[in-house]
Amino acid sequence: MSGTEVAPPGVGGRDDEPGRPGGGRRAEHRARGSRDRRATRGGGVVLGAVGVLGELLITAGVLLLAFLAWQLWWTDVESNREQAQLVQEQGWDEPLAPLEAADGPAVVTPRYDEPPVLEEPEYLTTFASMRVPRWDGEPTRTITQGTDRPNVLNPLGVGHYEGTAMPGGVGNFSLAAHRTTYGKPFNRIAELQEGDPIVVWTEDTWYVYRVTSSQIVMPDDVQVIAPVPDQPGAEPTERFITLTTCHPMFSARERYIVHGVLDYWAPVSEGVPAELAEVS
Amino acid sequence: MYGWLWRHLPGPALVRVLVLLVLAVAVLAACFAWVFPWLAPYMPFNDTTVGEG
Numbered sequence: 001m002s003g004t005e006v007a008p009p010g011v012g013g014r015d016d017e018p019g020r021p022g023g024g025r026r027a028e029h030r031a032r033g034s035r036d037r038r039a040t041r042g043g044g045v046v047l048g049a050v051g052v053l054g055e056l057l058i059t060a061g062v063l064l065l066a067f068l069a070w071q072l073w074w075t076d077v078e079s080n081r082e083q084a085q086l087v088q089e090q091g092w093d094e095p096l097a098p099l100e101a102a103d104g105p106a107v108v109t110p111r112y113d114e115p116p117v118l119e120e121p122e123y124l125t126t127f128a129s130m131r132v133p134r135w136d137g138e139p140t141r142t143i144t145q146g147t148d149r150p151n152v153l154n155p156l157g158v159g160h161y162e163g164t165a166m167p168g169g170v171g172n173f174s175l176a177a178h179r180t181t182y183g184k185p186f187n188r189i190a191e192l193q194e195g196d197p198i199v200v201w202t203e204d205t206w207y208v209y210r211v212t213s214s215q216i217v218m219p220d221d222v223q224v225i226a227p228v229p230d231q232p233g234a235e236p237t238e239r240f241i242t243l244t245t246c247h248p249m250f251s252a253r254e255r256y257i258v259h260g261v262l263d264y265w266a267p268v269s270e271g272v273p274a275e276l277a278e279v280s
Numbered sequence: 281m282y283g284w285l286w287r288h289l290p291g292p293a294l295v296r297v298l299v300l301l302v303l304a305v306a307v308l309a310a311c312f313a314w315v316f317p318w319l320a321p322y323m324p325f326n327d328t329t330v331g332e333g
Contacts, residue, residue, distance in 0.1 A: 056281070255330050
């Protein structure tokens with residue numbers, strides 16, 4: 001031990017046995033410790049700030065994960081519940097009741113004459129429902145007037161483009177729905193193949209459409225919902241249906257479009273379309 | 281930040297852990313109920329219609 005290391009006054013005095021060499025060593029340790037604290041006091045503020053910043057970043061990461069969980073899982077839970085409740089309350093599944101019949105459902109006779117067509121209802125009116133047999137396991141989705149997200153697509157599922165044809169009408173019955181999140185009614189749109197039935201029903205009438213084509217377009221390609229798809233201005237003579245949703249999944253860069261044309265119609269009171277009976 | 285919170289919470293460690301858990305759940309619930317629904321329209325992946333792009 002060198003003699004230059006001197007314990008501060010008072011410190012050495014508190015040692016139990018100041019005469020022993022060990023007492024001096026303890027004092028030396030204390031002196032060095034207090035010097036270290038003095039040396040790091042300036043850096044302490046920086047270190048503290050870095051620590052807080054780190055904690056903030058970790059918190060932000062956790063919140064981002066929570067947002068993903070909310071968007072990808074919770075919105076489905078909420079919207080599916082809300083849509084199922086609407087189907088239940090308004091009785092949209094009642095026309096499907098014959099499917100439960102023990103001796104097989106009553107199957108409707110297809111009619112190819114002029115179908116009954118509803119007047120276009122007010123914004124936010126739920127006026128029809130749909131099922132796609134290819135999407136086996138998907139619940140009935142209601143169709144509501146309007147295509148904005150906060151009021152129609154997020155809570156209610158499928159929206160009808162205002163001003164386009166009504167079910168069974170000459171022109172283009174055009175629908176939009178989410179492909180991911182918020183119940184994702186059109187999640188399995190890419191599975192649709194030419195000839196696949198799309199079954200739409202109003203309170204009194206079944207309308208069975210058949211898929212004719214699919215395409216991927218840019219978001220501003222509104223000609224896909226023209227009265228004659230992709231021929232804006234042309235006078236329609238056929239009864240088209242068009243489904244629009246986002247593409248690719250989890251993106252809004254493009255739109256996935258499915259076109260179809262009316263195959264036949266039938267009164268709801270007669271039973272169910274054969275297309276639905278085959279599934280169950 | 282969390283160290284400060286920990287030092288300023290009263291009670292034994294177990295109580296502090298419980299208080300922190302309740303706080304965390306409250307923050308998450310507030311996010312699910314208000315913050316995320318407000319944020320979602322600004323996210324670029326929910327558009328499904330044509331003509332609004």
